[in-house]
Amino acid sequence: MSLAAFAAAQPSEGNLRVALAIADSASLHPHIVTAKEDRGIVATIFNGLVRFAPGDMAAPFQPDLAESWSASEDSRVWTFNLRDDAMCHPWTNPATGQSHPGYQLTAADVVFSLQSAADPATSAYSGSYLGMTFEAVDDLTVRITSEDPISEVLFLPLVANDSGGLIMCQQAAEDLGDDYQTHPVGTGPFVFQEYVPREGVVVTRNPDYFRDPARLERVTFTYMPSESSRKFALRNGEIDVISGATQDFVEEMRTYSGVVVDVYGPGQTVQLHLNMTKPPFDNLHVRRAFMECLDRDTTRATVGIDITENIYTLVPPYMPGGMTLEEVRAREAEDGKSYVYGRGTEAARAELAQAGFPDGVSVSATMTAREDYQSYATNAQAQLAQCGIDVAFQTVDHATYGSYRLGDAEPIVAYNVMRPTADVFLTQFYLSASIVSIGTNPSLNFSHIGAVDADGDGQVDSVDDLIEQARVETDVEEQVRLWQEAQLLANEWAVMWPGFGFNFVAARGENVEWGYELKSVLAGFPLINEDTGFAED
Amino acid sequence: MLTYASRRLLLAIPLLLVVVTLSFFLVRAAPSDPAQVRLGAYASEAAIEAMREEMGLNQPIWNQYIDYMSGLLRGDFGRSLVNQQRITPSLTRALVHTLQLTLAGMFLAVLLGIPSGVWTALERNRPIDYLGRTLSLIGLSFPSFFLGILLILLFSIWLGLFPVVGAGQAGNLSSILRHLFVPALTLGLIQASYIARVTRSSVLNLVSADFVRTARSKGVRERKVVFKHVMRNAAISIIGLIGLYAVVLIGGSLMVEIVFARPGLGRMLIGGLESRDYTVLQSVLAVYAGLVVLFNLLTDLVVGVIDPRVEYA
Numbered sequence: 065m066s067l068a069a070f071a072a073a074q075p076s077e078g079n080l081r082v083a084l085a086i087a088d089s090a091s092l093h094p095h096i097v098t099a100k101e102d103r104g105i106v107a108t109i110f111n112g113l114v115r116f117a118p119g120d121m122a123a124p125f126q127p128d129l130a131e132s133w134s135a136s137e138d139s140r141v142w143t144f145n146l147r148d149d150a151m152c153h154p155w156t157n158p159a160t161g162q163s164h165p166g167y168q169l170t171a172a173d174v175v176f177s178l179q180s181a182a183d184p185a186t187s188a189y190s191g192s193y194l195g196m197t198f199e200a201v202d203d204l205t206v207r208i209t210s211e212d213p214i215s216e217v218l219f220l221p222l223v224a225n226d227s228g229g230l231i232m233c234q235q236a237a238e239d240l241g242d243d244y245q246t247h248p249v250g251t252g253p254f255v256f257q258e259y260v261p262r263e264g265v266v267v268t269r270n271p272d273y274f275r276d277p278a279r280l281e282r283v284t285f286t287y288m289p290s291e292s293s294r295k296f297a298l299r300n301g302e303i304d305v306i307s308g309a310t311q312d313f314v315e316e317m318r319t320y321s322g323v324v325v326d327v328y329g330p331g332q333t334v335q336l337h338l339n340m341t342k343p344p345f346d347n348l349h350v351r352r353a354f355m356e357c358l359d360r361d362t363t364r365a366t367v368g369i370d371i372t373e374n375i376y377t378l379v380p381p382y383m384p385g386g387m388t389l390e391e392v393r394a395r396e397a398e399d400g401k402s403y404v405y406g407r408g409t410e411a412a413r414a415e416l417a418q419a420g421f422p423d424g425v426s427v428s429a430t431m432t433a434r435e436d437y438q439s440y441a442t443n444a445q446a447q448l449a450q451c452g453i454d455v456a457f458q459t460v461d462h463a464t465y466g467s468y469r470l471g472d473a474e475p476i477v478a479y480n481v482m483r484p485t486a487d488v489f490l491t492q493f494y495l496s497a498s499i500v501s502i503g504t505n506p507s508l509n510f511s512h513i514g515a516v517d518a519d520g521d522g523q524v525d526s527v528d529d530l531i532e533q534a535r536v537e538t539d540v541e542e543q544v545r546l547w548q549e550a551q552l553l554a555n556e557w558a559v560m561w562p563g564f565g566f567n568f569v570a571a572r573g574e575n576v577e578w579g580y581e582l583k584s585v586l587a588g589f590p591l592i593n594e595d596t597g598f599a600e601d
Numbered sequence: 602m603l604t605y606a607s608r609r610l611l612l613a614i615p616l617l618l619v620v621v622t623l624s625f626f627l628v629r630a631a632p633s634d635p636a637q638v639r640l641g642a643y644a645s646e647a648a649i650e651a652m653r654e655e656m657g658l659n660q661p662i663w664n665q666y667i668d669y670m671s672g673l674l675r676g677d678f679g680r681s682l683v684n685q686q687r688i689t690p691s692l693t694r695a696l697v698h699t700l701q702l703t704l705a706g707m708f709l710a711v712l713l714g715i716p717s718g719v720w721t722a723l724e725r726n727r728p729i730d731y732l733g734r735t736l737s738l739i740g741l742s743f744p745s746f747f748l749g750i751l752l753i754l755l756f757s758i759w760l761g762l763f764p765v766v767g768a769g770q771a772g773n774l775s776s777i778l779r780h781l782f783v784p785a786l787t788l789g790l791i792q793a794s795y796i797a798r799v800t801r802s803s804v805l806n807l808v809s810a811d812f813v814r815t816a817r818s819k820g821v822r823e824r825k826v827v828f829k830h831v832m833r834n835a836a837i838s839i840i841g842l843i844g845l846y847a848v849v850l851i852g853g854s855l856m857v858e859i860v861f862a863r864p865g866l867g868r869m870l871i872g873g874l875e876s877r878d879y880t881v882l883q884s885v886l887a888v889y890a891g892l893v894v895l896f897n898l899l900t901d902l903v904v905g906v907i908d909p910r911v912e913y914a
Binding site for chain 1: 634637639644646647650651691766868874
């Protein structure tokens with residue numbers, strides 16, 4: 065494909081044309097990509113040792129590069145038996161012009177890849193692999209040893225077909241060096257062909273794929289940051305798949321004939337974190353007033369009922385460790401405490417009066433200009449004003465906002481987030497070591513749980529023990545119970561408003577078939593795999 | 602004239618140096634950095650620090666500046682901090698797309714703006730004049746992204762005549778022109794409004810001038826009066842304006858490139874801004890500055906050719 069020809073080819077050529085809502089790829093290195101669009105590209109090129117069931121991340125894991133796997137009794141040693149017909153794609157080194165044939169993937173490649181995923185210098189996901197060692201027992205056997213016991217719920221996502229679990233081919237990675245960033249080589253159903261900055265990426269069918277060869281001959285990803293352009297291009301037949309983000313998008317796309325709309329999970333959870341070191345949120349009753357005031361359904365109505373669902377804890381209910389409304393209500397009744405809130409203006413004003421602010425409070429905070437944040441932030445701001453909590457948002461661009469909220473300067477932090485496991489959620493947001501900017505391993509603990517008195521009894525309150533016990537608990541039921549306890553405590557302390565989950569949205573031509581039922585994709589972008597194709601095929 | 606042009610180009614060098622230096626430091630003053638944006642909030646501090654080291658962001662800023670400037674003096678814009686691609690080839694491709702769009706937009710603006718400006722001036726205070734002035738006012742009031750969407754609806758969705766997105770297939774003139782028409786019209790219609798208004802007022806000033814009255818009193822035909830005496834004099838201010846708006850058009854192309862998904866300088870700038878890709882940002886800004894200098898110089902030279910009063914001292 066020649067330069068600037070993205071989006072020009074015809075679907076009859078077996079070319080799926082996908083518009084990406086970004087201006088360019090930050091990287092195509094599987095262990096560095098974080099944007100869902102980039103993850104959608106690399107998902108076509110790479111495999112994991114195991115894979116999420118296509119279209120349903122809640123279903124049991126399936127074999128991928130590994131035919132089978134087992135864990136030691138103490139859940140510290142995991143052994144994977146690789147299939148013998150997985151081939152690394154051929155590649156050409158752009159610096160030397162030298163072409164290399166594909167070769168059989170072995171345990172050495174897997175060990176190299178996992179070591180790379182665990183290395184902070186080469187991976188954005190290195191923190192997930194701390195304390196793990198990797199060895200090739202023989203050409204087709206890989207052993208992974210963890211310092212601590214680790215349950216299947218926590219371990220398998222680390223070696224599945226997403227993020228650090230995507231397996232790179234060692235010879236290609238070493239040969240390409242820095243160019244691997246833009247010339248990814250894997251074992252997946254599609255082979256990387258071309259990346260043109262700010263234009264797009266082309267991948268083509270891998271004839272040597274260990275499953276059936278892909279139905280599609282090629283996939284053309286085109287960068288198209290303007291949503292209106294993507295919509296027009298889909299309507300005009302120039303693009304087959306586009307992504308959206310809003311209820312308006314869903315409703316508009318549903319009015320067009322020949323267009324199918326997909327709303328799928330796991331989406332991103334919307335959270336408002338309250339910084340307990342910043343007045344007035346150092347006062348438990350002010351925080352509770354904040355929680356009592358916000359009505360999820362009102363906020364959801366402005367954002368879009370079709371694309372959202374309520375959540376009540378940090379971990380969403382469809383993930384092990386998350387809780388449904390019924391489960392949280394049951395615990396409220398059992399414990400005689402409040403975990404959900406949202407009782408309205410009067411309850412909020414009563415809490416403010418109890419806090420010593422009968423006339424209300426004022427807070428200044430920064431907010432990103434990004435539409436998905438603005439849609440709920442402005443609604444929350446209006447609701448809070450009615451309760452006597454006057455929030456003045458200063459709007460900045462998203463990169464700037466990212467920098468501000470990591471600087472520990474904000475009393476209220478909005479965060480739209482998805483993480484692969486409850487442990488990652490809790491470790492990043494509630495562990496004391498993760499306190500933003502100043503923790504021993506600073507991450508996203510914006511509320512400062514673990515460093516301040518959260519319940520007003522004069523003692524520092526923490527959920528560290530619960531998180532750390534859960535991490536090494538191999539009994540899944542007990543592990544889930546520990547995770548839930550940690551979240552209920554945080555809810556009791558009113559440190560974070562778990563608002564709702566934003567589902568992902570995509571629209572496609574009616575002749576495009578994913579090849580599976582699209583319920584949820586961890587990467588956030590619909591998986592294009594060997595079963596994806598056109599209805600005419 | 603050659604001496605004049607050479608001197609102007611030499612004088613542009615310190616100006617460009619100032620722009621490049623300012624952009625170098627200003628982009629680094631923005632909150633956040635490319636390592637943070639690239640790895641996202643999931644990454645550990647160690648990973649972000651390692652990425653900063655790899656990107657060279659931990660080097661003293663003066664070292665970064667000297668590295669960048671020495672590359673620039675060799676005509677090398679360096680590599681993107683984010684994806685490690687060489688910037689010069691990307692910049693060249695993007696520049697071609699932007700110049701295509703800008704020049705085509707300017708062509709359409711001149712094609713539509715000058716005749717309508719002359720016509721409305723000659724029909725002063727008649728219905729054609731009112732209509733022309735109203736239309737140009739509407740044109741001046743339209744944001745380019747909104748007009749672009751309306752034109753997509755008209756030409757691509759309802760009439761099905763032109764594609765919506767992209768810049769066409771390289772080497773295929775028909776494909777390039779088909780992809781160029783609607784975005785160029787978007788830019789051109791707005792600029793045509795400016796040109797029409799300036800043309801109208803220039804022509805109105807001249808039609809009552811002594812030399813025009815003299816020409817008419819000598820029995821020169823009206824068409825000759827307009828084209829030879831009025832337009833030749835009006836052209837000086839119109840060309841000056843076109844030169845000025847060529848620069849505005851380059852800036853205006855940014856939104857049009859976003860709407861039509863054209864991979865030009867505007868897209869490159871926005872992408873660089875989102876990812877805090879310092880080297881890409883400062884390179885695009887340097888090219889924009891160079892284009893401004895170049896267009897201003899060309900305008901001065903063309904005005905000198907058509908206006909004998911201008912002397913190249």
